[in-house]
Amino acid sequence: MKQVVKTPDILARLRAAVGNDIAVDNLAVFEAIALNTLPLRKKHPLYNKSVVDRGMLMEMAASLSQESVPLQVMHDSEVLPKGRVFHGQVVDTGANSELRVLFFVDETETDTIKKIDAGTVDQVSVSVLSKKIINSVSGFDYLGADSTFDNVWTGTDPDGNTLGENGCYGKLVGLDVWFETSLVGKGGAQNARIVPRDQAHFGSSYQKLAASGLDPNIFILAASTRNDQMDLTTLVASLNEKSVELALKVSAFSALEASVAGKDTEIAALKLQLADAAKPEVAAELATVKTDLEAKNAELAVAMTALKGIATKVTTAAGKLNITVPETVPEIEALLTETTTNMAALLVAGGKAHDAAEGEKNAAPANLGAFRVRKN
Known part of the structure; x- marks a missing residue:
């Protein structure tokens, strides 16, 4: 059984997340490693062997003190959540750091609770936006103003350094938005799993977490291996401004191309005249x-x-x-x-x-x- 014993501190966190009018005694609470600083195991060009900065984990933990995060299944946001992630804390484990979170599952989701307690559902995945993705070799920001579509699609910076190759990797810095956390078959982050009760970090003592100011940005990391292809719908929506800019450039290029075609016609006519003169x-x-x-x-x-x-x-x-x-x-x-x-x-x-x-x-x-x- 993996349910966490609801200590007074956990009950207080629950009530702060759902409200004092909600009965929380029957909610099943679990602890999970939502994300860590180990290399990601996604094949996405921006996230291949990339790592999450510890500061970003801190910002994720702090954000939960402001608003809980939906708990979905397999990143399916078209259905209502099965619970909420309501508390988090960064724990250092040697050279690495991990974000430990507490989430509850609604008491009506008996099948889901049984599968988690039995270990059938064992891993989790977060869907987040980072503020920057920095190339470890050159310091190039793939989410910066100088980044192009080619940089994003290939994971290669202007100097030819490709993320996930020859020791080059991306560093996710800063939190934009934490959309949701999902129960998944296999997480994109190493060791992102629901922990057994005897390995739980949360107990009767808690530390206060400070919130950080966040700046808007783009790109979602869905830290699961279910779909390593880029989410084109999300990409197009998040790159709307750049898409408009590209469309304007394409329009200008088309006009220039038409002008060149007209000049080509004039040149062809002059060539005919010169050819006639040479007869x-x-x-x-x-x-x-x-x-x-x-x-x-x-x-x-x-x-x-x-x-x-x-x-x-x-x-x-x-x-x-x-x-x-x-x-x-x-x-x-x-x-x-x-x-x-x-x-x-x-x-x-x-x-x-x-x-x-x-x-x-x-x-x-x-x-x-x-x-x-x-x-x-």
């Missing part, structure tokens, strides 16, 4: 156009030279010497227009212009008196 018939056509353009430029140069020559002759004929002929057609045209207009004004009747010699003759008639001989 022999296109190259021949471009060569012909180039030749025609060079011929036109040559003709234009000859025409410009001739036009400048005509402008020089016209200005010279108009008496405008040392005139610099402009370099553009519009300027040459303006010069010719001005010059021919002035020339038209100098034309005389009959269509003959006065030349310079004739002008001088008309302007200054010869004085023949100078050649007359005076007669006496």
